[in-house]
Amino acid sequence: MKQGIVHETGLIAHGRGEAYDYLLGETTIPLADAAEKIAAASLLCAKNPVISVNGNVAALAADECVSLAKSIPAKLEVNLFHRTPVRVRKIAALFRKKDVTTLYGIHPDARIPGLDSDRALCEKRGIYTADVVLIPLEDGDRCQALQKMGKTVIAVDLNPLSRTAQTATITIVDNVTRAVPRIEYWIHLFKKKNRSDLEELIRTWDNPRNLRNVLCFISKRLNSLS
Numbered sequence: 001m002k003q004g005i006v007h008e009t010g011l012i013a014h015g016r017g018e019a020y021d022y023l024l025g026e027t028t029i030p031l032a033d034a035a036e037k038i039a040a041a042s043l044l045c046a047k048n049p050v051i052s053v054n055g056n057v058a059a060l061a062a063d064e065c066v067s068l069a070k071s072i073p074a075k076l077e078v079n080l081f082h083r084t085p086v087r088v089r090k091i092a093a094l095f096r097k098k099d100v101t102t103l104y105g106i107h108p109d110a111r112i113p114g115l116d117s118d119r120a121l122c123e124k125r126g127i128y129t130a131d132v133v134l135i136p137l138e139d140g141d142r143c144q145a146l147q148k149m150g151k152t153v154i155a156v157d158l159n160p161l162s163r164t165a166q167t168a169t170i171t172i173v174d175n176v177t178r179a180v181p182r183i184e185y186w187i188h189l190f191k192k193k194n195r196s197d198l199e200e201l202i203r204t205w206d207n208p209r210n211l212r213n214v215l216c217f218i219s220k221r222l223n224s225l226s
């Protein structure tokens, strides 16, 4: 935050995430891994996959996102809730240092319909035309707006009760620092698979059921600890 990458409200969101991470046992639970597997299949089958990065994601998992983007391959796009030219520049510089030659979203030329703030700003060749978008640490309005555009929305959110978690196509209830490398693990395994096998896997995904099971997991864990 002192370097100007993370907005101060990002610290509050981070604290919310940490609280839920305790409930999970600060580990990737099998239900999260199942979602990470489907996320990898969706990203590999996509025509224009995009990974959306905000300040928290840049601070916590920039290397992991760059590596995942290369492995798919997918585009990286910066999207900030509290957008200022200075913060965009700082995040762009951070990714440039990691050899990212094209970071989308620096010069937005489109808007996500239904959003009134700067969160709506995006790039035509990036998120606007993406068919699959990975949104780690997103807010509910933007997740819903992307869904309404007909995209497959993959959310990484430690809070299974957030509007983002509840509305995404694929919800990964895991820490972004663990989730992104795990998606990449599945990407490498799935590269040897047929597209039709991956599509079949995606068809079997039941996001509401997985979320219900995550809540059951947490409540059973708390019961066993109490």
Ligand code: ATP
Pocket (backbone or CB within 6 Å): 013, 014, 015, 016, 017, 018, 020, 060, 137, 138, 139, 140, 141, 156, 157, 158, 159, 161, 162, 163, 164, 165, 174, 175, 176, 177
């Ligand atoms: P919503 O609008 O979806 O109901 P919200 O208002 O909490 O939720 P944000 O303020 O954007 O939305 O919060 C971002 C979300 O990211 C929170 O749900 C928080 O639990 C989650 N989060 C924070 N840190 C991490 C992390 N390291 N990994 C995964 N998720 C995280």
